[in-house]
Amino acid sequence: MELAIFYISAIVAAGGALMMILQRNPVASVLYLILSLVALAVLFVQLSALFVGSLLIIVYAGAILVLFLFVIMLLNLRGEKFTSEKPILDKGTKITLVVLFFMELVILIKQMAFPQRMDSLMTQASPDFGGVEPVATLLYTKYLYPFELTSILLLVAIVGAVIMAKRDKNEEEGER
Amino acid sequence: MTDQNWSILIPEIFLFIWALFIFGLDLGIKRKNPKILGYSAMAGLTITGILLAIFNGGILFKGMFQSDQLAIFFKVIFIGSAFMAVGSSFDIASEKIRHHRGEYYGLILFSTVGMMFLSSASELITLYIGMELTTIPLYVLAAFYKDDKLSVEAGLKYLIVGAFSSAILLYGLSLLYGLTGTTDIVTMKINLSLVFLSYGKIGPGLILAMIMVIAGIGFKLALVPFHMWAPDVYQGAPTPITAFLSVGSKAAGVVAFARIFVNGLIAFASDVMKPLDWGIIVAILAAAAMILGNITALRQRNIKRMLAYSSIAQIGYVMVGMVAASELGIASVGYYMFIYLFANMGAFTIATIFNDKTGSDGIISYSGLSKTSPIFAAYMSIFLLSLAGIPPLGGFAAKYLVFAAGIQAGYTWLVIVALLTSVVSLYYYANIIKTMYFSAEEPTIKIHPSFPANLVLLISVIGIILFGIFPGPILDWALESAKIFAF
Amino acid sequence: MLQYLALASILFAIGIFGVLTRRNTIGILMSLELMFNAVNINLVTFNKYIGPDNLTGQIFATFVIVVAAAEAVVGLAIVLLLYRNWRGIEVDRINLMKW
Numbered sequence: 167m168e169l170a171i172f173y174i175s176a177i178v179a180a181g182g183a184l185m186m187i188l189q190r191n192p193v194a195s196v197l198y199l200i201l202s203l204v205a206l207a208v209l210f211v212q213l214s215a216l217f218v219g220s221l222l223i224i225v226y227a228g229a230i231l232v233l234f235l236f237v238i239m240l241l242n243l244r245g246e247k248f249t250s251e252k253p254i255l256d257k258g259t260k261i262t263l264v265v266l267f268f269m270e271l272v273i274l275i276k277q278m279a280f281p282q283r284m285d286s287l288m289t290q291a292s293p294d295f296g297g298v299e300p301v302a303t304l305l306y307t308k309y310l311y312p313f314e315l316t317s318i319l320l321l322v323a324i325v326g327a328v329i330m331a332k333r334d335k336n337e338e339e340g341e342r
Numbered sequence: 343m344t345d346q347n348w349s350i351l352i353p354e355i356f357l358f359i360w361a362l363f364i365f366g367l368d369l370g371i372k373r374k375n376p377k378i379l380g381y382s383a384m385a386g387l388t389i390t391g392i393l394l395a396i397f398n399g400g401i402l403f404k405g406m407f408q409s410d411q412l413a414i415f416f417k418v419i420f421i422g423s424a425f426m427a428v429g430s431s432f433d434i435a436s437e438k439i440r441h442h443r444g445e446y447y448g449l450i451l452f453s454t455v456g457m458m459f460l461s462s463a464s465e466l467i468t469l470y471i472g473m474e475l476t477t478i479p480l481y482v483l484a485a486f487y488k489d490d491k492l493s494v495e496a497g498l499k500y501l502i503v504g505a506f507s508s509a510i511l512l513y514g515l516s517l518l519y520g521l522t523g524t525t526d527i528v529t530m531k532i533n534l535s536l537v538f539l540s541y542g543k544i545g546p547g548l549i550l551a552m553i554m555v556i557a558g559i560g561f562k563l564a565l566v567p568f569h570m571w572a573p574d575v576y577q578g579a580p581t582p583i584t585a586f587l588s589v590g591s592k593a594a595g596v597v598a599f600a601r602i603f604v605n606g607l608i609a610f611a612s613d614v615m616k617p618l619d620w621g622i623i624v625a626i627l628a629a630a631a632m633i634l635g636n637i638t639a640l641r642q643r644n645i646k647r648m649l650a651y652s653s654i655a656q657i658g659y660v661m662v663g664m665v666a667a668s669e670l671g672i673a674s675v676g677y678y679m680f681i682y683l684f685a686n687m688g689a690f691t692i693a694t695i696f697n698d699k700t701g702s703d704g705i706i707s708y709s710g711l712s713k714t715s716p717i718f719a720a721y722m723s724i725f726l727l728s729l730a731g732i733p734p735l736g737g738f739a740a741k742y743l744v745f746a747a748g749i750q751a752g753y754t755w756l757v758i759v760a761l762l763t764s765v766v767s768l769y770y771y772a773n774i775i776k777t778m779y780f781s782a783e784e785p786t787i788k789i790h791p792s793f794p795a796n797l798v799l800l801i802s803v804i805g806i807i808l809f810g811i812f813p814g815p816i817l818d819w820a821l822e823s824a825k826i827f828a829f
Numbered sequence: 830m831l832q833y834l835a836l837a838s839i840l841f842a843i844g845i846f847g848v849l850t851r852r853n854t855i856g857i858l859m860s861l862e863l864m865f866n867a868v869n870i871n872l873v874t875f876n877k878y879i880g881p882d883n884l885t886g887q888i889f890a891t892f893v894i895v896v897a898a899a900e901a902v903v904g905l906a907i908v909l910l911l912y913r914n915w916r917g918i919e920v921d922r923i924n925l926m927k928w
Contacts, residue, residue, distance in 0.1 A: 176836045183840050183863055187847040192855055199859050202840075206866055213833065215873040218890045222869075225894055230862065230901050237905045238855060241912050262849070266842055296876075296887055309888050311403040315459060315471045316895045318358060319478065322452050323899035325365070325445060326482035330497075330906035333913075334441040334488065467889050474896045481903050491914050497907050502857055505900050506848055509864035512893060513841060516868050516886075520875035525885050 171212060179205035192238045200227045217301040350400045350409040353393040353417070354458050360386035361451035368444020376435040376443045380428055380794060383447040387425045387454070391418065405526065406465050411823035413462045415676050416597045419683050420457040423590035424450055426683075429798035430691040431582040433698045433791070438487060438580070446486060449479040450586065457594040464605075466515050466525040469598060470508075476594050477504050477562070480587060484579040496578025503561060503571040511558020517551035518606075527606040534607070552620050555602060556627070562595040565661065566631040569654045576650035581697055584646060585690030588653045593679050596660060600675070604667050605827050621665040625756050628665065631658030632763040639770050644703045645693050648770065649686070652729060655767060656682060662760055663744040666751035669824045674743035676820035681728065681736035681809060688802030689725040692718060695791045705774055709781030714788040719778045721799050726771040728806045731764055736810035743817070833874040841867035854911060854918040858904045865897040 182202030189195045203226050210219030305313050364383055371378060394417055398409045427450055435443050456475030463469035481504060485497020519525055522533040534548070557568060564572035576584045603620055635655030642648035660682075663675040693703065695718075700707055712719035728737035741764065748757040791799065809816050840863055847860025869890040876886025911918050 172832060176832070180836065180839050180843070183843045186859060186863070187843055187851070187856075192853060195856060195859060199863065202863070203866065206870065209833070209836075209870065210873055213873045213877045215876070215887050215890070218869065218873055218887050218894070221891060221894055222866075225898060226862070226866075230898050233901070233905060234855060234859065237908060241909070241918065262845070266845065295881065296884065301884055301887055301891065304884055304888055305891070308404070309467070311406050312467050312471050312892060315468065315475065316892060318452070318455065319471060319475050319896065319899050322449070322475065322479050323902045325452075326449065326478060327902045327906035329442050329445050330482060330485060330488070330903070331909045332441075467885075467892055471892060471896065474899070478899060478903055481907065485907055485910060488910055489914070494907070494910050494914050498854065498911055501900075501904050501907055502848070502854075502861075505858075505861045505904065506864075508896075508900075509841075509844070509861060509868065512865065512868040513871065516871040516875065516889075519872065519886060519889065520879055523875075523880035525889060 168212065172209065175205040175208045175212075178202070179209070193235065196231055196234050196238065200231050203227050203231070214296040216296050217298050218296070220298075347400045348402065349397045350402060351407065352397045353390050354455055356393055357386060357390045357451055357455050357458070360390070361448040361455065364448045364451065365444050368442075368448075376439075377432065379444055379447050380432050380435060383428045383451060384425055384794065386451065387421050387428065391421050394418070394421070405528070406468050407459075407462050408464045409462055410826045411819075412597070412600070412672075412676075412826050413458075415819060415823040416461040416593055416679070417458050419593045419679055420454050420461070420590050422683050423586055423593070423687060424454040426687040426691065426798045426802070427582045427586035427590070429794040430585065430687075430694045431580075432794050433695065434580060434582065437698070441488075442486075446483070449483050450583075453477075453479040453483070453586070454590065457590055460594050461597045463598075464527050464601065466519065466527070466602075469601065470512065470515065473511075473562070473594070473598060474508065476591060477508070480504075480583070480591060483583045484575055484587070486580055486583065490578075492578035493580065494578075496575045499571050500575045500579075503575075507558050507561030507568070510554050510561070514551045514554030514556075514558055517547055517554065521547055521551065527601060531606050552603075552607065553623065556620065556623060559595050559599050559602075560627065563592055563599070563657050564650075564654050565627050565657055566634050566654065567627075569631070569635070572654060573647045573650040576653075577644060577646045577703070581646065581690055581694035584650075585687050585694070588649070588690070589679075589683050589686050592653070592657060593683070596657075596664070596675060596679060599664065600672060600827075604664070604672060621667060621751075621753075624661055625665045625753055628658045628661035629756055629759045631655060631661070632760055636763045636766045636770075639767070642770075643705055645696075645705050645708070645774070646703050648705065648774075649689060649693070652767065652770075653686060655763065656686070656729065658763075659741060659744055659760055662748045662753065662756055665753060665756070666747040668747060668751055669821065669827075670743070670750060671747040672824035672827060673817065673820040674740070674747045676823055677813065677817055678740040678744055680816055680820070681740040681806065684802040684805035684809075685725045685728040685735075685737055688721065688799055688806070689729065691791075691795055691798050691802070692722045692725070695789050695795055696787075699789050700787055705777060707787070708774060709777050711778040711787070711789075718789055718791075718799070721803055722778065723775045724803055724806060726774055728810070730768045730771040732768075734807075734810050736806040736813070739810055739813040739817075743813075830874055830878040833870060837867045837870040837874070840864075840870070852919045854908050854920060855905075857920070858901060858908070861904075862897060862901060865893055869893055 179202045182198045182205060186195050186198040186202060189198060203222055207219040207222045210222060364379060367382060368379055394414060398414050400409050428447060435446065439446055453476050456472055460469060460472030460476055463472050481497055481501045484500045485494050487493035518530065522530045524530055524533060560568040607620060632655050635651045635658060639648050639651035642651060660675055660678050663671045663678060697703055724735065728735040731737040731741040745757045745760060844860045844864035844867060848857050851857050851860060872886040872890040908918055
């Protein structure tokens with residue numbers, strides 16, 4: 167059962183990601199990415215990361231990707247604007263991709279034995295492992311410092327985004 | 343949690359609040375007087391420096407924030423580069439940046455705060471957030487000339503490359519976490535050694551993790567082969583921001599690299615664990631950076647692109663000290679960055695002033711500068727000669743130390759490459775000096791920098807000459823800061 | 830555990846592929862988001878199988894989500910700026926300086 171859920175979600179996630187890359191229409195692209203993320207959220211829940219899984223749906227699918235949609239619709243982008251891809255560059259990137267992919271897989275399989283070596287360190291996880299409460303407790307105690315840093319980070323991002331996206335009126339020119 | 347000495351956070355908190363204060367000040371003066379903003383940013387950085395001298399030394403949040411000597415040494419470099427970037431921004435702030443001047447200065451300060459947090463991080467999560475806090479303001483600053491296509495293009499390229507590199511870095515960090523079960527760098531070192539001692543080998547996952555972390559930080563450092571973005575971004579971004587990118591942001595990358603590799607993975611540079619040595623990978627990249635950076639710089643006609651390639655080569659020299667991974671190696675890296683701060687910021691400040699006056703970045707337009715503005719031509723010559731490593735300027739002592747550390751650690755071939763490429767670099771640095779002094783063209787341009795830019799230039803020249811002749815104090819301090827790593 | 834890591838590496842590779850081949854800036858940004866999520870799978874998987882005595886991996890993943898959100902916001906703002914300057918967001922047109 168667990169394995170079946172994994173394979174279904176994994177295929178949906180990878181398929182959604184692939185369609186997102188290959189799709190020429192940006193709106194459809196975003197929708198495929200949302201599909202992929204929802205499948206990932208299922209996997210996260212299966213990995214007993216309830217909080218991260220729900221964040222993924224609420225923050226990613228709910229906020230960030232909707233923002234992407236807004237921008238696409240604001241700019242009124244359509245698929246036909248895409249130019250045909252250059253074949254030379256495409257070949258190079260495909261090779262990079264394949265090499266990276268193989269490298270990773272080989273290494274991962276070889277590395278498989280590693281966690282079993284460490285199983286003396288392993289303890290049984292508590293039942294609410296990864297729930298909202300333990301994560302929140304940690305965020306406000308042990309990880310308070312990076313948590314506060316992200317507040318600065320978000321402030322910077324807001325300021326930056328407002329500056330970049332704001333349309334400046336040239337009223338100052340007149341005053342000079 | 344009771345006996346924590348919270349006061350060591352004061353410099354960072356002060357600078358953060360000061361950045362907010364500048365946002366407010368800009369509104370308060372109705373966005374009219376850019377000079378007040380610039381001066382208050384400089385004042386804020388100066389006060390932060392003073393606070394740093396008072397409140398330092400200690401550990402907070404179970405070691406997540408470390409105010410050790412290495413962090414303080416690099417924090418001084420960050421504050422210095424931000425100070426100089428602000429100082430050289432006065433002219434463009436009154437002419438080219440018509441909107442959001444407060445935000446311009448505020449974001450420089452925010453980025454500095456990020457660098458300061460980054461240099462104090464001894465744990466992967468804080469390290470990563472510090473790194474993002476450093477770069478996100480820089481994305482915005484690179485695209486700050488909103489109507490200038492070159493600047494917007496620079497911002498876009500920097501954003502894509504920056505986000506791409508942090509994704510790769512993160513993948514590497516996640517593998518490191520998976521291999522050790524911890525994000526604390528010191529615990530990571532202990533766990534890895536334990537596994538190694540009990541099994542005699544560590545899976546190839548560690549090599550992949552190391553390559554990905556090197557690639558991720560290499561992008562930020564513009565280390566070859568991850569350097570392609572640098573010339574474009576350097577050319578398009580506002581020149582003071584380019585200077586800040588090439589000094590502050592690189593120093594931040596250097597300190598992150600030192601924390602992860604020299605502190606966390608140091609065991610793997612020793613002979614016992616030779617197959618997992620990261621030193622050789624970095625040494626090859628450093629050699630490539632020195633060769634490619636210097637040779638490409640030879641045929642640049644734009645001074646910002648030339649300085650971009652020159653800074654790619656300079657980071658190669660810094661990495662020679664880094665791969666040595668000894669006390670002298672880290673000290674020489676610190677000293678090199680310190681001198682590089684003065685020389686590179688100075689050269690970019692002249693480029694800023696010059697661009698303001700003439701609207702041109704072409705090297706050819708510097709011809710005859712010695713006749714109209716002899717002082718600035720002399721300044722520029724000092725900066726360039728220091729970058730080339732001519733005695734008795736600071737650059738010479740810095741290169742000497744780095745090479746000594748390299749030879750001490752057995753990287754003789756790398757030092758030979760470094761020496762040869764230094765000779766090549768002399769050619770293009772000297773070419774600018776030749777253009778300034780011995781050009782037949784009739785000089786037309788006279789530059790009048792504003793007072794803060796003059797101050798920045800003066801500080802840089804004094805720093806280069808003083809610390810070149812008397813490297814003692816800075817070197818002692820750098821050696822002190824290198825002691826935090828257990829070699 | 831291996832299958833989760835394999836999925837993460839597949840998604841990461843797709844993300845890299847997308848960044849390298851997409852012509853549309855928004856497409857590139859979306860591919861970057863995909864790469865960040867591949868990292869999240871790694872972190873959460875390692876958390877469950879390597880270090881279940883603490884929640885470090887999940888906390889790390891939370892921070893990655895926050896940072897990715899911040900980066901996406903700034904990225905989209907720059908895309909807006911790009912559109913205003915070029916009337917288009919295809920990367921092959923935005924190449925005044927050679928790479």
